[in-house]
Amino acid sequence: MLSFKEKAISLLQEAGIELNGKNPWDIQVYNDKVYEHTLLGGTIAFGEAYMDGWWDVERLDKFFEKIFLLHIDEKIESPVLMFFNLKSFLFNLQKGKKSFKVGEVHYDIGNDLYSKMLDKRMVYTCGYWDAFQDIPAAKNLDEAQENKLEMICRKLRIKKGDKILDIGCGWGSFIRYAAEKYGARCVGISVSKEQVKLGNQTKGNLPIEFRLQDYRDVEEKFDHIVSIGMFEHVGYKNYRTYMEIVYKNLKEEGLFLLHTIGSNVSSVATDPWINKYIFPNSMLPSAKQISKAAEGLFVMEDWHNFGIQYYHTLMAWHSNFEKYWPDIKNHYNKRFYRMWKFYLLSSAATFKTRRNQVWQIVLSKHGIKKGYKRIV
Amino acid sequence: MLSFKEKAISLLQEAGIELNGKNPWDIQVYNDKVYEHTLLGGTIAFGEAYMDGWWDVERLDKFFEKIFLLHIDEKIESPVLMFFNLKSFLFNLQKGKKSFKVGEVHYDIGNDLYSKMLDKRMVYTCGYWDAFQDIPAAKNLDEAQENKLEMICRKLRIKKGDKILDIGCGWGSFIRYAAEKYGARCVGISVSKEQVKLGNQTKGNLPIEFRLQDYRDVEEKFDHIVSIGMFEHVGYKNYRTYMEIVYKNLKEEGLFLLHTIGSNVSSVATDPWINKYIFPNSMLPSAKQISKAAEGLFVMEDWHNFGIQYYHTLMAWHSNFEKYWPDIKNHYNKRFYRMWKFYLLSSAATFKTRRNQVWQIVLSKHGIKKGYKRIV
Numbered sequence: 001m002l003s004f005k006e007k008a009i010s011l012l013q014e015a016g017i018e019l020n021g022k023n024p025w026d027i028q029v030y031n032d033k034v035y036e037h038t039l040l041g042g043t044i045a046f047g048e049a050y051m052d053g054w055w056d057v058e059r060l061d062k063f064f065e066k067i068f069l070l071h072i073d074e075k076i077e078s079p080v081l082m083f084f085n086l087k088s089f090l091f092n093l094q095k096g097k098k099s100f101k102v103g104e105v106h107y108d109i110g111n112d113l114y115s116k117m118l119d120k121r122m123v124y125t126c127g128y129w130d131a132f133q134d135i136p137a138a139k140n141l142d143e144a145q146e147n148k149l150e151m152i153c154r155k156l157r158i159k160k161g162d163k164i165l166d167i168g169c170g171w172g173s174f175i176r177y178a179a180e181k182y183g184a185r186c187v188g189i190s191v192s193k194e195q196v197k198l199g200n201q202t203k204g205n206l207p208i209e210f211r212l213q214d215y216r217d218v219e220e221k222f223d224h225i226v227s228i229g230m231f232e233h234v235g236y237k238n239y240r241t242y243m244e245i246v247y248k249n250l251k252e253e254g255l256f257l258l259h260t261i262g263s264n265v266s267s268v269a270t271d272p273w274i275n276k277y278i279f280p281n282s283m284l285p286s287a288k289q290i291s292k293a294a295e296g297l298f299v300m301e302d303w304h305n306f307g308i309q310y311y312h313t314l315m316a317w318h319s320n321f322e323k324y325w326p327d328i329k330n331h332y333n334k335r336f337y338r339m340w341k342f343y344l345l346s347s348a349a350t351f352k353t354r355r356n357q358v359w360q361i362v363l364s365k366h367g368i369k370k371g372y373k374r375i376v
Numbered sequence: 377m378l379s380f381k382e383k384a385i386s387l388l389q390e391a392g393i394e395l396n397g398k399n400p401w402d403i404q405v406y407n408d409k410v411y412e413h414t415l416l417g418g419t420i421a422f423g424e425a426y427m428d429g430w431w432d433v434e435r436l437d438k439f440f441e442k443i444f445l446l447h448i449d450e451k452i453e454s455p456v457l458m459f460f461n462l463k464s465f466l467f468n469l470q471k472g473k474k475s476f477k478v479g480e481v482h483y484d485i486g487n488d489l490y491s492k493m494l495d496k497r498m499v500y501t502c503g504y505w506d507a508f509q510d511i512p513a514a515k516n517l518d519e520a521q522e523n524k525l526e527m528i529c530r531k532l533r534i535k536k537g538d539k540i541l542d543i544g545c546g547w548g549s550f551i552r553y554a555a556e557k558y559g560a561r562c563v564g565i566s567v568s569k570e571q572v573k574l575g576n577q578t579k580g581n582l583p584i585e586f587r588l589q590d591y592r593d594v595e596e597k598f599d600h601i602v603s604i605g606m607f608e609h610v611g612y613k614n615y616r617t618y619m620e621i622v623y624k625n626l627k628e629e630g631l632f633l634l635h636t637i638g639s640n641v642s643s644v645a646t647d648p649w650i651n652k653y654i655f656p657n658s659m660l661p662s663a664k665q666i667s668k669a670a671e672g673l674f675v676m677e678d679w680h681n682f683g684i685q686y687y688h689t690l691m692a693w694h695s696n697f698e699k700y701w702p703d704i705k706n707h708y709n710k711r712f713y714r715m716w717k718f719y720l721l722s723s724a725a726t727f728k729t730r731r732n733q734v735w736q737i738v739l740s741k742h743g744i745k746k747g748y749k750r751i752v
Contacts, residue, residue: 130749264671264675265671265672266671286667287663287667287670287671287676288664288667290667291663291664291667292664294663295640295641295642295662295663295664296640296641299640299733300663300679300681301681302679302681303676303678303679303680303681304678304750305676305677305678305679305748305750306747307743307747308746308747309747353743354675354742354743354744354747355743357675357676366730367640367683367730368730369730370684371682371683371684371685371730372681373506374680374752376750376752
């Protein structure tokens, strides 16, 4: 029988990765416990081993690209993962107070980190780098995010004075943009106290409002509704409710734009490491799960997939994170630094290898009368 | 208790239709048996009553738009429909010899009818009328169909010499176009003897081949695969098999473009009148059914909805049908004329009211490496 180390080396070789090799994607192991830990504990143990410096690699993104392309990670049957999926199946992890947990754990982590890592508008979702219509390709992260916001306004066909709801508004980048450029009146809801506080402090004279609110508590009619990078926190047990809430709060002729990361296959939970350290109680929806949740409520007008753009966005965030780390490192420790790097670069690899997607889905209640003309 | 006539009048009034009224959408009833027949027999009885001249209306399309917008048809609980759905649930209606039935009943109806009704390339699927990229909006049916074929070639990124499979090739409009304009080598399969015969007779020197073959019998690798308006005949019990067959016959880097009519909600069978007179054993897929069938096999690269374009296409076909009816009417009887008109105009109304959609879905096996850039 193979030892843990032998089995690990064999799996790595399958992906073209050499133990202590010289390529930028080759793994350097500093603590031999990593083999047993990972083969028994799965991605959570592997990620923790990285955080603790048991192993390293020059290009974490390239390393994960190789792992994901050959589906090496799926060959490790982890009891942790099985328990984790079971837990998601048995409980509703995104209900009541649990819905606010991600706000506290992730989004309240400190606005200084995000203000350094993100673009000037602090958009914490996938940017859009390609040219579209009269908009040229983005030359940097600021432009990629601004172009994405512009694309959403166009897809929603926002007119001056329209009342817009943004479910999961973050630091308000979208509602600010829609108010500034299109004269929309906007309500943004978030489960992060820090986001809402900062949003209301800095909104100036814009006709926008930040609310600390669960989407299930909204009861108000809007011309259009948007949700950008929040559906990942909803949980499959709540997808139908989510769609019903949007339906209820949307005017008859309104449009709903759902921007979300998507998975090629249906699941009930996210990766356990991501769940523990980055996004508690999150999970990625599949096309089947979304179609099922929307069926009978909405007409699907357009389904745009630009997942590869998240690779570029995450690499830009990582580059900012490394560049500005010296400025903020006093607020965090070394383990946090490695955790964050692991998060950004392993995520980048999931998009580069096309395992994960980014979807913008435009839905209407009865079908746009003369047909919806898509852009891009 | 209301009589059948009273109940029918009340349902019509709900939709804004007056019995023997003066508006172009008002119904003129010539045989009072229509009320009882329709309320007990559903759409099949209503359609047959039209074919037999029991009722008429100046603008059949407008009449149906009003019916569909208010969902009046769904308020008639027909035992026929229930039986029909049960049959679809119990049996696989699109298996073995049954798969060829639609070929005999519908597509072999006589090429003279189709050559008059359709555009010059004889494309029997939804055209594309809007402008896209450098292609201006279509001014007539010929252009709408040619632009649609061009759009598909661009979406598939066809290069000279590419080997393309067209599942359900009709009279070969697509494979001819792809061979003429892009230098592709094409195989088209069909379940209609007439289509295959005519196709092979008229293919000239083009590198195209027509085969009388069920999709399940294809065993050959192609650069890209396309299926335009054939999935409506596959049946939900075969959706997964269909996707597996496409997967098996597609090269690793290839694209599959699925062009199909889609329904907002999942069902197991089509309308009974359509089934009996127009498309035996057909049914419209939902987004949920397609996503489910493709999951784990394909990455969904793009999902384009342009259902409203089928309204324009069907109205153009109807206009040609009326115009050329004098030339072909010796081959058919009056009942056929009314049946065909009923089919074209009631179908047009399903798209105008956005009850049905037209989808072009681009799928890849592993995700296009640098991302799929959609057009339009």
